[in-house]
Amino acid sequence: MKLSEVQRFTVARHIVAETDRTLRTAGDDGYECFALWTGVFLDSRFAVEHLYVPFQEAYRGEDGVCVQVGADELHSLNRWLYDKHQTLAIQIHTHPHEAYHSETDDTYPIVTTLGGVSIVVADFARPGLLASSTAYYRLEPGGWVSVHRAAMDPLVEVS
């Protein structure tokens, strides 16, 4: 199965809680944070099994804040994915205020597989990553596309 064929991503509540804590801790210091969700294909869905927080350097400057993950860390990530039989499907990062995919987010994603998901969380994740202010994007052949799904039919569902 391919990531682009996945209709729904499921994630356990404790992984959501752990991710929220990680994002908020960075936000409390005024920094954006990148987190990754990896997992396995299960029937027509993708089951998230792990939170992976890559080593990252956060900057706070006059133009705002940004986060960089280096080539060495991306290499470590790929080796970890291979060793653990995991697929990287979802990247999550925070913004200080509004959640949207910026030009930088479009240009330098960590998830680069078609069908991958990018979640942008508003207000340094203070409302939580599953808040209604969170924005969802999916990588399609033409680039990252905003996803709007009804509350009854979420793209990412807590299992």
Ligand SMILES: [Zn+2]
């Ligand atoms: Zn961003």
